Amino acid sequence: MLSSPKRGGGSAAERAAKARKQEADAKLVSDQIDAMLEEEKNNLAKHRSVIRILLLGQSESGKSTVLKNFQLMYARDAFVRDRDNWRGVILLNVVRCMQRVVEALIQADEHDSGDEQADEDAPPPLSSILTDSHRRKCMRLRASLDLSEKALKARISPSLTSHLPRSRPSTAEQPLVDPEAETELAVQAHTWNTLRLESGPKAPSSSRRLSALPNVEDLQAASANPKDPLNLTATCRQDMLDLWFDPVVKEILAKRKVRWQEWPGLYVRCSTSPIHASDHITSFLNDLDRVTAQNYRPIDDDVVRARLKTMGVSDYSFVIDQGPRGTYMWRVLDVGGSRTQRHQWMQYFEDASAVIFLAPLSAFDQKLAEDRSVNRLEDSLLLWKSVCASKLLANVDFILFLNKVDILSAKLRSGVRVQKYVKSYRDRPNTAEAAAKYFKDKFQAIQREYSPKKRPFYCYLTSVIDTKATNAILDNVGESLLRKNLQTIGVL
Ligand SMILES: Nc1nc2c(ncn2[C@@H]2O[C@H](COP(=O)(O)OP(=O)(O)OP(=O)(O)O)[C@@H](O)[C@H]2O)c(=O)[nH]1
Numbered sequence: 001m002l003s004s005p006k007r008g009g010g011s012a013a014e015r016a017a018k019a020r021k022q023e024a025d026a027k028l029v030s031d032q033i034d035a036m037l038e039e040e041k042n043n044l045a046k047h048r049s050v051i052r053i054l055l056l057g058q059s060e061s062g063k064s065t066v067l068k069n070f071q072l073m074y075a076r077d078a079f080v081r082d083r084d085n086w087r088g089v090i091l092l093n094v095v096r097c098m099q100r101v102v103e104a105l106i107q108a109d110e111h112d113s114g115d116e117q118a119d120e121d122a123p124p125p126l127s128s129i130l131t132d133s134h135r136r137k138c139m140r141l142r143a144s145l146d147l148s149e150k151a152l153k154a155r156i157s158p159s160l161t162s163h164l165p166r167s168r169p170s171t172a173e174q175p176l177v178d179p180e181a182e183t184e185l186a187v188q189a190h191t192w193n194t195l196r197l198e199s200g201p202k203a204p205s206s207s208r209r210l211s212a213l214p215n216v217e218d219l220q221a222a223s224a225n226p227k228d229p230l231n232l233t234a235t236c237r238q239d240m241l242d243l244w245f246d247p248v249v250k251e252i253l254a255k256r257k258v259r260w261q262e263w264p265g266l267y268v269r270c271s272t273s274p275i276h277a278s279d280h281i282t283s284f285l286n287d288l289d290r291v292t293a294q295n296y297r298p299i300d301d302d303v304v305r306a307r308l309k310t311m312g313v314s315d316y317s318f319v320i321d322q323g324p325r326g327t328y329m330w331r332v333l334d335v336g337g338s339r340t341q342r343h344q345w346m347q348y349f350e351d352a353s354a355v356i357f358l359a360p361l362s363a364f365d366q367k368l369a370e371d372r373s374v375n376r377l378e379d380s381l382l383l384w385k386s387v388c389a390s391k392l393l394a395n396v397d398f399i400l401f402l403n404k405v406d407i408l409s410a411k412l413r414s415g416v417r418v419q420k421y422v423k424s425y426r427d428r429p430n431t432a433e434a435a436a437k438y439f440k441d442k443f444q445a446i447q448r449e450y451s452p453k454k455r456p457f458y459c460y461l462t463s464v465i466d467t468k469a470t471n472a473i474l475d476n477v478g479e480s481l482l483r484k485n486l487q488t489i490g491v492l
């Protein structure tokens with residue numbers, strides 16, 4: 001009988017056991033190496049996944065509103081804690097809007113009195129539909145709103161500044177109510193930055209808040225003190241409500257072509273996509289009753305809608321904990337978008353991972369506040385062109401937000417024609433869908449022509465005050481930027 005050959009000594013059973021042990025050991029080592037690699041990857045991801053987003057676009061394009069969306073998504077607790085700080089700003093928005101209404105009425109009364117009207121068939125002058133009660137309320141409000149404005153500004157913060165001269169003589173060519181040339185409430189980014197919200201376990205310490213801004217205790221004290229600036233609007237509240245909800249006032253605003261729908265605080269409510277919005281327009285003025293109440297406390301939507309112009313550049317960080325996938329950090333840079341602010345942008349180009357560029361489509365019929373000879377959409381296109389052409393941004397992804405489609409939609413439904421302001425629009429349908437497609441193609445063509453290197457065209461039609469929809473978009477954008485970032489550093 002042939003005996004089986006002995007390899008390395010021991011019985012066949014012993015050899016099989018030894019082989020199994022070797023296999024198990026090898027697997028253990030391999031698992032350990034895998035675990036180490038995994039840990040290394042996670043560590044790498046932890047320490048190197050910093051995604052720097054630069055928010056660019058002209059003034060009032062919605063950059064700071066996108067930032068508020070980031071805060072709502074990634075630093076909700078801090079956002080909620082700081083909501084009360086916005087009360088003064090919101091009231092100032094209300095005061096400024098109401099001042100425009102009052103000035104429009106006074107102007108209608110003074111300049112449209114029908115003195116020179118010879119034609120009997122001409123419609124009655126606007127002044128004839130104003131009653132003495134309207135006039136009394138206007139005069140009372142003119143004084144009390146001015147007072148409220150000053151007191152609120154002083155109360156909110158000495159760091160808040162106003163730009164452009166407020167008092168200008170009224171002439172026929174340059175009407176008093178000229179929303180875009182009005183003074184704007186602004187804030188120096190570095191100062192407001194002390195209020196910035198951070199995610200993660202540490203709450204912003206109270207010492208980092210602007211001491212002059214009201215906090216919850218302040219607000220409680222304010223409720224009890226009718227003389228507090230935060231309550232000044234409550235004293236003229238009834239006059240404001242009477243005027244704003246009076247159909248005669250709305251008629252005069254419409255006839256004088258006062259575009260109150262574009263003022264800060266506007267919100268076009270929509271059930272599905274904003275482009276198909278049924279025009280249910282609401283604004284802080286519609287909410288006068290609520291926001292001027294003595295015990296008013298802002299809700300999320302109020303803060304998102306509040307307008308505070310940015311001066312300078314502010315840098316916000318959000319640490320996102322993804323559990324076993326590690327943490328990563330969003331750094332979001334919000335810049336001032338007016339022309340005098342744009343020279344500061346370039347120093348942030350080199351470090352950017354991505355640019356979110358906002359272009360408000362609803363601005364196709366508006367002039368730039370800084371230069372009344374320039375159409376706002378034209379300015380956005382030129383700005384987009386220079387950003388696309390920048391060599392410093394050659395390797396950076398761009399995400400284009402064609403914003404304010406809710407206002408675009410409402411505007412076109414109200415009868416404003418795109419073709420009147422954009423000749424090349426020709427006889428395309430005057431719908432938000434057609435206009436959005438037309439402008440999107442224009443932006444895409446510019447990107448294709450002027451980018452130093454080919455880059456993908458990522459474009460969204462947005463209404464960034466719609467936080468739910470914006471949340472989904474930012475989630476999507478974030479996921480792909482994170483993926484790309486991890487690929488770049490070799491983690492994926
Ligand atoms: N209806 C509507 N309002 C918007 C939208 N996006 C922004 N707004 C409002 O427009 C105003 C201006 O928005 P901001 O985010 O302050 O604009 P910005 O680009 O930061 O402007 P600067 O700080 O001057 O550069 C705010 O009152 C916002 O609530 C939008 O999609 N729809």
Ligand SMILES: [Mg+2]
Nearest residue numbers: 063064309310
């Ligand atoms: Mg801003």
